[in-house]
Amino acid sequence: MHEISQTAGPSTGEDPTTSQPVYRADRFSIAPMLDWTDRHCRYFHRQLTSETLLYTEMVTTGAIIHGKGDYLAYSQAEHPVALQLGGSDPAALAQCAQLAEARGYDEINLNVGCPSDRVQNGRFGACLMGEAALVADCIRAMRDVVSIPVTVKTRIGIDEQDSYQFLCDFIGTVASDGGCQSFTLHARKAWLSGLSPKENREIPPLDYPRVYQIKQDFPQLNIGINGGVKSLDEAVEHLKYVDGVMMGREAYQNPGILAQVDQRIYGQSHAQPDPVAVVRAMYPYIEAELSQGTYLGHITRHMLGLFQGIPGARQWRRYLSENAHKPGADVSVLEKALLKVTGE
Numbered sequence: 567m568h569e570i571s572q573t574a575g576p577s578t579g580e581d582p583t584t585s586q587p588v589y590r591a592d593r594f595s596i597a598p599m600l601d602w603t604d605r606h607c608r609y610f611h612r613q614l615t616s617e618t619l620l621y622t623e624m625v626t627t628g629a630i631i632h633g634k635g636d637y638l639a640y641s642q643a644e645h646p647v648a649l650q651l652g653g654s655d656p657a658a659l660a661q662c663a664q665l666a667e668a669r670g671y672d673e674i675n676l677n678v679g680c681p682s683d684r685v686q687n688g689r690f691g692a693c694l695m696g697e698a699a700l701v702a703d704c705i706r707a708m709r710d711v712v713s714i715p716v717t718v719k720t721r722i723g724i725d726e727q728d729s730y731q732f733l734c735d736f737i738g739t740v741a742s743d744g745g746c747q748s749f750t751l752h753a754r755k756a757w758l759s760g761l762s763p764k765e766n767r768e769i770p771p772l773d774y775p776r777v778y779q780i781k782q783d784f785p786q787l788n789i790g791i792n793g794g795v796k797s798l799d800e801a802v803e804h805l806k807y808v809d810g811v812m813m814g815r816e817a818y819q820n821p822g823i824l825a826q827v828d829q830r831i832y833g834q835s836h837a838q839p840d841p842v843a844v845v846r847a848m849y850p851y852i853e854a855e856l857s858q859g860t861y862l863g864h865i866t867r868h869m870l871g872l873f874q875g876i877p878g879a880r881q882w883r884r885y886l887s888e889n890a891h892k893p894g895a896d897v898s899v900l901e902k903a904l905l906k907v908t909g910e
Contacts (some may be wrong), residue, residue, distance in 0.1 A: 587833040590788070590810070591646040591672070592748070594801060594831040595619035596824075597792055597814035598650040598675070598719070606860075607868040608644045609851055611817070613844045614824035617832040620647045624677045626690075627653035630662045638669050641851070648673035650719065652680070654690045654700060656707035663708040663716065674708055676701070678720040681756035681766045692756040695724045698739035705744030717748040719792070719812075722776050723755035730776060737780060741787060750790035750812050751777045767793075778807040798823060798830050805831075820874045841872050845904060849897045856896060863890035866900065873907050881906035 596603065596611060598621035608620045625637045630651075640647055649666045651674060653659050663674045678701060680691035694701050701718070708716045718740060722733050740746045754770040761769060772794050781789040790810030795801055801811040811831075817824060822841055828834040839847075852865055866886050873879035885903040889895060 589617075589832055591617065591619040592717075592750075592788070592790060592810045593617075593805070594827055595648075595750075595790070595810065595812045596621060596817045597812045598622060598624055598677070599814060599818060600624055600680075602818055602868075604868075605640050605644070606855070606865040607818070608647060609641050610844075610848060610865070610868050611821060611824060612644055613847050614821060614839055615827040617828045617834065618824065619673070620644055621675065622647070622649050624650045624652045624680060625662075627651060627655065627658040627662045630665065631658060638666060638671075640669075640671075642670070643851075645670075646672040648675050648717070650675040650677055652677045652690045654694060654697075654704060656703045659704050660707040660711045663712045667712040667714050671714065673715045673717060674712065675717045675719055675750075676704060676708075678718055679752050679756065680763070681721075681724075681758055681761070682763045692721050692724055693758055695720060695736055695756075696727060698736045699743065701736075702740045702742075702744030702746075705740060705746045709745050715748060716746065717750065718746050719750045719752070721752050721754060721756045722773060725755075725758055728755040730779065733776065733780065734783065737784060737787070741784065747786075748788040748790070749780075750792050750810065751780065753777050753791055753793040774804070774807075781808050798826055801831060818868070819871045821869070821872050822874055822876075841876070842904060842908060844872070845869065845900055849900070852897055852900075861891065862895040862899060866890040876907055878907035878909070 596618060600623050603621060603623050611618070611620060629637045638649070649671045651659060651662055659676070666674055677691055678694045682691065705716055705718065722728070737749060753772045753774050753776065756766050757770065774791065777789065777791045788809045790812055791804050791808045792812035792814065795804070795811055795813045796816045801813065804811045825838045825841070828836065829838065852862065855865060856862065870883045870886060873882050882903050885906055886899065889899045
């Protein structure tokens with residue numbers, strides 16, 4: 567299991583056995599994305615990068631405590647992996663944090679960034695930015711019962727509360743009263759009414775300098791940046807100013823980009839994984855899942871963008887899309903789809 571240090575700041579050093587730099591796992595991470603970053607997606611992404619910190623979809627405390635399914639299920643191969651929780655009741659969050667630590671999760675993250683109506687009605691997500699003291703209580707309650715890091719993902723403001731002072735007050739309160747040492751800031755404010763979640767990801771303007779300034783004003787904290795990151799060149803540039811970069815939709819829609827992360831972001835020297843080999847590395851996992859009743863399409867839907875920019879990519883996507891959902895579909899569907907890109 568990868569260690570995620572509780573120590574604030576970009577814990578960089580050197581591995582004496584390899585003379586390679588050692589970075590915090592959250593130097594680069596893939597954003598929690600509802601309906602996208604499920605356990606199948608995370609297992610697939612792990613075949614492309616061994617270092618990146620992976621996040622679950624947001625899971626509510628109610629689902630974990632009262633739901634009939636196992637909302638904490640994941641594969642040991644996913645480490646380092648963080649659970650993102652949605653909730654605002656300190657006791658419920660503490661209970662879920664304990665369960666997650668017992669299951670082996672590497673980090674607990676509190677969602678203070680999602681602007682959807684459903685989330686607001688549950689009194690969690692971005693609306694919590696207006697209740698810094700409550701967020702601090704939530705973080706403190708979790709930190710009191712677990713030894714793994716408890717972190718926050720948030721916006722830079724909400725509605726008309728979008729001044730730099732408002733953001734500083736929020737970060738300061740949650741850090742000092744809650745003991746939170748690590749924040750990932752989506753560099754847009756959120757409108758709690760009038761915009762859909764999709765529009766909230768696109769319409770409020772990005773303000774990267776504001777996140778950079780937070781790092782300058784809170785140098786003791788680990789500050790990550792999220793929002794609109796579309797390339798590793800951009801990620802490398804951000805890392806000049808902050809401790810970590812979180813990539814969302816680009817990592818999902820163009821997962822091949824992840825094959826370069828270990829080298830470019832973490833300074834590792836191992837060879838980049840070959841996309842065809844990555845597909846075939848998924849076969850044992852897929853076969854095990856199919857034997858448990860999982861449909862092939864539930865796994866392969868996350869793999870559609872793997873060959874983006876490579877001849878045959880469109881045919882790969884089309885073949886999988888048309889055949890992975892059919893009764894009895896198995897890894898032979900993937901082998902036939904691979905012919906579209908390998909030509910063999």
